[in-house]
Amino acid sequence: MDDHATLSQLEELAERLGITVRYESLKAEGFVHTGGYCRVKGRDFVIIHKKATVREKIHILAEALKRHDLGQLYILPSLRELLDVKEAP
Numbered sequence: 602m603d604d605h606a607t608l609s610q611l612e613e614l615a616e617r618l619g620i621t622v623r624y625e626s627l628k629a630e631g632f633v634h635t636g637g638y639c640r641v642k643g644r645d646f647v648i649i650h651k652k653a654t655v656r657e658k659i660h661i662l663a664e665a666l667k668r669h670d671l672g673q674l675y676i677l678p679s680l681r682e683l684l685d686v687k688e689a690p
Contacts, residue, residue, distance in 0.1 A: 602679050604655045611662040624651040638665035
């Protein structure tokens, strides 16, 4: 699966989990943050810098989705593999 298809599948998974994914300009005073997960008034959001690379968007979204219990959901095997990768110590 190419990166654009992976990103699309991650966005769809986020939607199934009730997570709103927003692409915004996150530039402030010369500093650019690529984004992350947040919870506002009981709602889950992933806010991603709209000019982030596709790989950065995939990484941010995958990290946010790992916070949720994905065990009972059907997830494409290639996505499950991406989401099951453990961080190096």
